[in-house]
Amino acid sequence: MNVLLLGSGGREHALAWCINKSEKLDKLYIAPGNPGTAEVGTNVDLSLSDFEEILDFIEDQEIDLTVVGPEKPLVDGIVDFLEQKGHKVFGPSKKAAQLEGSKKFAKEFMKKNRIPTADYETFTQDEYDEAFEYIKNRDEYPVVLKADGLAGGKGVFICETEEDVEQRLNQLKEDSKLSDAAETLVVEEFMKGEEASVFVLSDGQTAKVIHNAQDHKRIGEGDTGLNTGGMGAYCPAPVVTNEIRHRIEKEIVLPTISAMLLDDMPYKGILYCGLMITDKGPKVVEFNCRFGDPECQAVVPSLKTDLLELMEAAAKGELAGHEIELDNLYRCCVVIASEGYPKSYEAGKVIEGLNRISVDANVFHAGTVSKDGEILTDGGRVLSIVGAGETLQDAIKNTYAEVRKVTFENAYYRSDIGVKGLAHLDEE
Incomplete structure (x- = not known):
């Protein structure tokens, strides 16, 4: 298969890395990509807002499947546009993407269908x-x-x-x-409880939970300061117990996918369920129409099942016969950011130490650029470092050992990613 992946962040590098492992893959293109995606595929300079340009590339390169990473092209209707031209796309339609594109739509949808939320x-x-x-x-x-x-x-x-x-x-x-x-x-x-993210794969009728994770949105230690795009994540999240997982599927996932189908906007692709685990059970904080970032960077390395095969099945409406298998390791993802993020920050800092990252860990690029043989910072969230372990404690320890190998001027990261998960495990 020839695959086009749209996007340029850490999420897209993680997806490109995972898709590149598939035996079904012939050629992988990433638009516009980043220095990390260039190591696992071919970056192409396409504008994500120019659907005609993307269509021309798909037809010229005989792309079999287009995978849409970020939310904006989905909300703007790229899936509808490409499918009407006869091309397979992994992602929800413009109507279905309203679950993320409009908070009002999502809240009214949940109220109508009695899906628990604030x-x-x-x-x-x-x-x-x-x-x-x-x-x-x-x-x-x-x-x-x-x-x-x-x-x-x-x-x-x-x-x-x-x-x-x-x-x-x-x-x-x-x-x-x-x-x-x-x-x-x-x-x-305001809902009191602990947040968790659950990722669902759907072909419009069949829905399968891939994995769960916990994001860390705030910039400061102990979840303080401004909200960001996400400063780190770990998976699985111990707050999502077997009982909670069953309730999430029964009370949130299945009613959502069923109601979308009945409302004539079948949901295909990844459904991100951002949840609050309250004393009354799981409630929806928000829906997203794609993988979360940085949760994606922690989740996809856990997949033993071929991700490209799952994406193709979802796009074709043939997910029912597929199972999702995980490697049962814990993973921790730490985002290294430019000091000043999420407000103003300086770019153009030389990144050193990437060649020292262990083969057992992953480094996913986000805000980076390649220039004169060096990798420089080029964004607020610069890199995601992911380590694994048999226990959450080992995963955290292994990840921070890798994080300390990477340096650039004014680098910033939180040192408490995963600590809330350890507290849950200590209680067991």
Whole structure:
């Protein structure tokens, strides 16, 4: 098979690395890719917003399957566009991708189908004053503010005080990077519990849970500071017990896939279920229409089953006859970022030590660029380092041993990825 993978981040490097291991693969192209993906395939300079350019490449190179990594092309309808031209694509349709593309759509969908989630209200940007009064009158803190549309993981704010709410409402309205996504605002109750991510593979009718993980969104140690795209992850998450896993499938996964099918928007591809494990059971924080980043970097190395074979089966509606097998190791992923992220940061720093990474670990590129034979930083989240172990403690120890081998000026990473998981295991 000839495969085109769209994207350029750590998630796409991990997917490219995993797809490259498949015996079914002939040629792998990544658009636009990064220095890491260039090691496992061929990078091509395509714009993810130019669907006609992508179509021309698919037809010229006789691509058998296109895999869409990031959310924006999915929400913009690339699957519909390519399928109408007769090409197989791994990912949900524009309608189905609304589960991520619109928080309001997702909340209304969950309410209609009795899928457990937080209570909420929605307001247009013209109604922000009413939203502020609504929150003041409820007088229940923390409260969660969410921009309805895509905001690169930066459109969600947990507000502790009335002053905090006012500040964030103004930011959502005035920040040019957020205002379009925040034309509609979702105000949610704050759910107490522990977060977990569950990844589901679906062909529209059949759904199979791949794995679970726990992300670390906050920039600071102990889950403090600003939200980011994700500073690390580990899998599996001990908070997802066998009982919780069964409830997630019964109360969230199967009702979601069934309802999407009944609503004439069958869900194909990866469904990311961002969950809060509360004292009443699992509830949905958010749905995403693709693999999470950095959870993907921890999850896909755990697959013993051929990922490309699974993707092809999902795209063709033939997933029922396939099983998913994992290697049963724990994995920890630590993101090395540029100091200053998620705000302003400097790029162009020389990265050293990549050649010292153990063969038993993985390094996935995200914000990097190759120049004059050197790898330089070129983004906020620069690299993901993934280590494995028979126990979570070993996975964490092995990962940080690799992290310390990689250096660049003003590098930053959290040193507590996976600690919450250890606390659960200590309780057993």
